[in-house]
Amino acid sequence: MSWSDVTYDPIDSSDVLERVGTPEDGAVALFLGIVRNSNDDRPVAGMEYEGYADMAREQLAVIVTEAAERADSDRVAAVHRLGELAVGEVSVAIAVSAPHRGEAFDAARFVIEEIKTRLPIWKRERYLDGEAEWLEGHLPLAREGAP
Amino acid sequence: MSWSDVTYDPIDSSDVLERVGTPEDGAVALFLGIVRNSNDDRPVAGMEYEGYADMAREQLAVIVTEAAERADSDRVAAVHRLGELAVGEVSVAIAVSAPHRGEAFDAARFVIEEIKTRLPIWKRERYLDGEAEWLEGHLPLAREGAP
Amino acid sequence: MEVTVLLFAAHRELVGAHDMVVSLPDGATVRTLLVELRGRGGNWADLPLHGAVAVNRKYADGETVLSDGDEVALIPPVAGG
Amino acid sequence: MEVTVLLFAAHRELVGAHDMVVSLPDGATVRTLLVELRGRGGNWADLPLHGAVAVNRKYADGETVLSDGDEVALIPPVAGG
Numbered sequence: 001m002s003w004s005d006v007t008y009d010p011i012d013s014s015d016v017l018e019r020v021g022t023p024e025d026g027a028v029a030l031f032l033g034i035v036r037n038s039n040d041d042r043p044v045a046g047m048e049y050e051g052y053a054d055m056a057r058e059q060l061a062v063i064v065t066e067a068a069e070r071a072d073s074d075r076v077a078a079v080h081r082l083g084e085l086a087v088g089e090v091s092v093a094i095a096v097s098a099p100h101r102g103e104a105f106d107a108a109r110f111v112i113e114e115i116k117t118r119l120p121i122w123k124r125e126r127y128l129d130g131e132a133e134w135l136e137g138h139l140p141l142a143r144e145g146a147p
Numbered sequence: 148m149s150w151s152d153v154t155y156d157p158i159d160s161s162d163v164l165e166r167v168g169t170p171e172d173g174a175v176a177l178f179l180g181i182v183r184n185s186n187d188d189r190p191v192a193g194m195e196y197e198g199y200a201d202m203a204r205e206q207l208a209v210i211v212t213e214a215a216e217r218a219d220s221d222r223v224a225a226v227h228r229l230g231e232l233a234v235g236e237v238s239v240a241i242a243v244s245a246p247h248r249g250e251a252f253d254a255a256r257f258v259i260e261e262i263k264t265r266l267p268i269w270k271r272e273r274y275l276d277g278e279a280e281w282l283e284g285h286l287p288l289a290r291e292g293a294p
Numbered sequence: 295m296e297v298t299v300l301l302f303a304a305h306r307e308l309v310g311a312h313d314m315v316v317s318l319p320d321g322a323t324v325r326t327l328l329v330e331l332r333g334r335g336g337n338w339a340d341l342p343l344h345g346a347v348a349v350n351r352k353y354a355d356g357e358t359v360l361s362d363g364d365e366v367a368l369i370p371p372v373a374g375g
Numbered sequence: 376m377e378v379t380v381l382l383f384a385a386h387r388e389l390v391g392a393h394d395m396v397v398s399l400p401d402g403a404t405v406r407t408l409l410v411e412l413r414g415r416g417g418n419w420a421d422l423p424l425h426g427a428v429a430v431n432r433k434y435a436d437g438e439t440v441l442s443d444g445d446e447v448a449l450i451p452p453v454a455g456g
Contacts, residue, residue, distance in 0.1 A: 014161055017177075023184035023234055029255075030164075030177040033456050036246065037170035049455070050384050052448055055432035056455070080455060087170055092456055099183065101259060101375075108176075109252055112456060120429065120448070121455030122384035134385045137452030140427045140434060180375050196374070197303050199367055202351035203374070227374060239375055248456075259375060267348065267367070268374030269303035281304045284371030287346045287353060 002068050003077045004060040006053050006121075011081050011090040019077035020097035027101040029108040033092035035085045043128040044087060051082045052120035063114040071107035073098040078111050080121060149215050149223045151207040153200050153268075155230045158237040166224035167244035176251040178259055180239035182232045190275040191234060198229045199267035210261040218254035220245040225258050227268060238270075295320055295362035297327065303370050308337045318360060324349065325356035327366060341368065376401055376443035378408065384451050389418045399441060405430065406437035408447060422449065 003019050017030055035047045060078055068076045075097040085091055092115060096107040115121075117138045126132045150166050164177050182194045207225055215223045222244040232238055239262060243254040262268075264285045273279045300313050318326060324347050332339050346369040347354050353369075360366065381394050399407060405428050413420050427450040428435050434450075441447065 013164070017160070021181070021235075026181050026183040028177075028179040028181060030175075030179075031248065031252070032175040032177075033248070034168070034173050034175060034244075036173040051455075052381065052383055052429070052432075052450070055429055055448065058432050088168075097181075101178065101180070101256075105178070105252065105256055109248075112248060116454070116456040118453065119455040120383070120450050120453055122451060123454050124384070134451075135454045137454035140450055140453050197306075198374075199300065199302055199348070199351075199369070202348055202367065205351050263373070263375040265372065266374040267302070267369050267372055269370060270373050271303070281370075282373045284373035287369055287372050 002064050002074050004057070004064045005079045006051060006056045006060055007079060007081060008083045009081075011079055011093050013090060013093050016077050016079055016093040016095045020075040020095045022075060022097065024099055025073070025075060025097040026099055027104040028095065028097045029101075029104040031092075031094040031108045031112055032090050033112070035087050035089050035091060037087045039125060045126045045128050046087060047085045047091065048124040048126065048132070049080075049082045049085060049091060050122045050124070051080070053082060056080065056119050056121055059119050060115070063111055063118065066114070067096065067107040067111045070110060071096060071098045071103040073103060073107065076107055076111065078115070080115065080119065082121070149211050149221050151204070151211045151224065152226045153198060153204045153207055154226060154228060156228075158226055158228050158240050160237060160240050163224050163226055163240040163242045167222040167242045169222060169244065171246060172220070172222060172244040173246055174248040174251040175242065175244045176248075176255040178239075178241045178255045179237050180259070182234050182236050182238060184234045186272060192273045192275050193234060194232045194238065195271040195273065195279070196227075196229045196232060196238060197269045197271070198227070200229060203227065203266050203268055206266050207262070210258055210265065213261070214243065214254040214258045217257060218243060218245045218250040220250060220254065223254055223258065225262070227262065227266065229268070295322070295360070297360055297362070297364045297366050299327070299331070300365065300367040302367070305341060305368050305370050308340055310337075322360050323356060324354055324358045324360065324366065327360065328356070345369065346371075376403070376441070378441050378443070378445045378447050380408070380412070381446065381448040383448070386422060386449050386451050389421055391418075403441050404437060405435055405439045405441065405447065408441065409437070426450065427452075
């Protein structure tokens with residue numbers, strides 16, 4: 001029952017939470033990424049998430065499957081938001097349930113780390129002073145063999 | 148705004164989640180402990196949590212304060228349930244918000260680990276076959292200097 | 295002096311008591327109390343001499359000196375979460 | 376053959392295009408395509424030759440051989456979460 005999505009709609013964290021949990025699970029971990037009001041002391045007005053949505057959706061499904069294998073649990077749910085987000089809005093929500101807490105924490109952490117290194121999504125931070133900047137990102141793969 | 152409680156009332160996880168989060172926080176971690184339907188393949192009917200409630204309440208407040216210092220965040224909320232719990236009920240809920248994800252995950256993990264080693268709470272597992280057993284616990288402190 | 299003793303979980307079931315008032319000589323320590331309780335014989339002798347103890351809701355040890363009115367709790371290995 | 380090229384974020388802004396159809400000789404690789412795009416001059420020359428690329432929504436590399444109808448996306452360093 002693992003589940004994932006990449007969407008322009010607002011994220012409902014309790015909906016994500018309700019997608020996990022079975023009677024054999026003793027632990028649930030939920031992670032939410034939120035748009036902050038500042039970055040390096042510079043006041044932030046909001047964040048624009050641009051994505052290669054079709055590929056991001058496929059990649060997130062792969063990440064969730066990998067997390068489920070690691071956690072020995074098929075109760076992993078993850079959703080990433082795209083579009084214009086205001087401060088305080090949820091950009092990503094990850095829920096995992098597993099028999100024990102270690103597996104639940106580790107799988108949730110794995111999903112957010114992999115999202116940050118593999119998902120084709122980019123963010124432009126909008127500052128209160130009217131400027132905007134693409135945030136520095138991660139090269140998604142070692143480019144061995146690249147030309 | 149850190150908060151903690153030890154209570155005989157059912158835990159509302161969204162209430163705990165709403166106790167954390169400020170505009171400077173980019174990460175929220177929530178952990179829920181749930182009563183499982185089996186232990187070592189033995190079917191479980193429910194769990195009785197007995198506690199030294201007054202001391203547990205004080206100790207949980209100390210743990211939450213320590214977690215807040217570690218996370219450099221005063222947005223830590225934790226509640227532990229006492230009494231008779233059915234399978235699927237939440238026994239403990241911990242929420243942390245912090246500027247970055249590492250702090251949020253680490254603080255939530257710290258709180259649950261400390262709860263398990265320091266909080267004067269005991270659980271008796273009730274099995275479907277009608278038997279019940281106190282679960283093995285942790286010695287809460289090194290007893291150096293003990294008689 | 296008198297202290298209130300609290301027993302929980304397996305300890306409570308062992309001796310069939312949750313709380314009681316115990317009279318102790320002035321200057322008594324946690325250890326004095328534990329020796330007194332174990333000296334009652336029967337299941338009381340099975341209470342641990344080296345287990346965890348809290349005095350007035352703070353973890354203490356055998357050397358801790360008790361005062362009149364203290365609340366002393368024997369703490370079996372804990373299993374919250 | 377023709378492939379569809381997708382550009383995102385800073386790349387998209389650099390050249391002012393999000394998607395386009397590019398004609399390539401049969402047997403062309405991702406590297407052939409990148410060289411062709413950079414050869415257009417102006418800001419196009421600033422597109423990276425060694426950046427990440429996806430072919431049909433899977434990460435690929437410079438050696439990957441393209442086929443007619445492929446969807447090739449240049450992937451700037453990612454920053455989700």
